[in-house]
Amino acid sequence: MPDGPPPALPTWARLAQPLPLLAAVALFLLWAGSAGGYFPHVWYAGGIFLSAVILVALLGWRGLFGGISRPTAVALLALAGFTVWSYLSIGWADVQGDAWDGAGQTALYLIVFTLFALWRVPVSGALALLGTFALGVALLGFLTIVAAGRAEDAGGYFIRGRFIDPIGYVNGDAALFVLAFWPALFLASRRELPTYLRPLFLAAAGVLLQLALLPQSRGAVFAFPLVLLVYLALVPGRVRTAVFALPVGLVLAAVYPRLLDLGDNRSGADLAAGSSSVAKTMAVSAALLVAVGAGLALVDRRVDFSAPVRRIAERA
Numbered sequence: 001m002p003d004g005p006p007p008a009l010p011t012w013a014r015l016a017q018p019l020p021l022l023a024a025v026a027l028f029l030l031w032a033g034s035a036g037g038y039f040p041h042v043w044y045a046g047g048i049f050l051s052a053v054i055l056v057a058l059l060g061w062r063g064l065f066g067g068i069s070r071p072t073a074v075a076l077l078a079l080a081g082f083t084v085w086s087y088l089s090i091g092w093a094d095v096q097g098d099a100w101d102g103a104g105q106t107a108l109y110l111i112v113f114t115l116f117a118l119w120r121v122p123v124s125g126a127l128a129l130l131g132t133f134a135l136g137v138a139l140l141g142f143l144t145i146v147a148a149g150r151a152e153d154a155g156g157y158f159i160r161g162r163f164i165d166p167i168g169y170v171n172g173d174a175a176l177f178v179l180a181f182w183p184a185l186f187l188a189s190r191r192e193l194p195t196y197l198r199p200l201f202l203a204a205a206g207v208l209l210q211l212a213l214l215p216q217s218r219g220a221v222f223a224f225p226l227v228l229l230v231y232l233a234l235v236p237g238r239v240r241t242a243v244f245a246l247p248v249g250l251v252l253a254a255v256y257p258r259l260l261d262l263g264d265n266r267s268g269a270d271l272a273a274g275s276s277s278v279a280k281t282m283a284v285s286a287a288l289l290v291a292v293g294a295g296l297a298l299v300d301r302r303v304d305f306s307a308p309v310r311r312i313a314e315r316a
Helices: 011-016 019-032 040-060 070-092 096-118 123-150 170-188 198-213 218-234 238-264 268-302 307-315
Strands: none
Touching (some): 218 238, 238 268
């Protein structure tokens, strides 16, 4: 997002300021529930919608575009150049239809990047967008496993005992849930958020981590510890982050045998019964994390250590 303070806005404009990006996040959640937006008729329609969003934003809030930093400008120009190259490659591609689809997807990435890179939004708006995405994915995943538990034959939700919905691909499912896990954990550990919201994000983080385990993705298993190390190294307040991550990890350690046992079921009826049990486990663990998160948030609000103590703890 652009650097520099946003321009002075009337009240109605400030209230409507996050709407273009919120519309994009809503589209991402819609794609997540539609096989990840894999099929061309889905992402083509989304690209047209986002183009319309940018056009409306330009006409309505022209002053909120601008203030672009040099790294952002370089990234935009590089992605735009790659998009042009992708369209040019149609001319020598062996399968021009596939090349056309690939170029269209690249153009869609450029549209999304342009909207989020150039649109001014306050920090509170950015946190709201992250929170909407994290809670939306957690709710989508939980409702999907609930639907599998209510089905007479849940075989369509699994492949060889590995959970594949809503994306339809085990690695894609795990990536979706882990992608939403990080902002959920981040928001749960932030003092800037209202105390009543932080327990919800901690519960969402717990549900997302459990959902990420159901597809049994080897890629996620190997990548997650590396990303966790990078997260703890780069995110400010790593001690607070570690404290809020601890109950999520403990809950996962307590329930993961039941999550993995679900994959041992082979019949559709057994998968349905197992999914129902897993959904109940997630609901109970979410309620527990809400209670623990509320306690941690209240303590975090009232207890403040000195700067030297915080430095020593973070180095440790």
